[in-house]
Amino acid sequence: MKVIKCADVGFDCPGVIKAETEQEALAMAAQHAKEAHGVEEVSAEIVTKIKSVMTEE
Ligand SMILES: [Zn+2]
16 A cells, blocks of 8 residues: 655644555546645655655555
8 A cells, every 4th residue: 555644745644545556546646735735736746755754555
């Protein structure tokens, strides 16, 4: 299972995203960033950052 801790991406947020696949995790992270942090467009830079903090659980 892929785990992304929102705080590790750089947000002051206790949110943790868990998904079965990397693709799903990225989609959920993008959705979360939009809804919780007002990030309208998840840039390649953010995707790279998310991938770098993603862990396997
Ligand atoms: Zn968050």
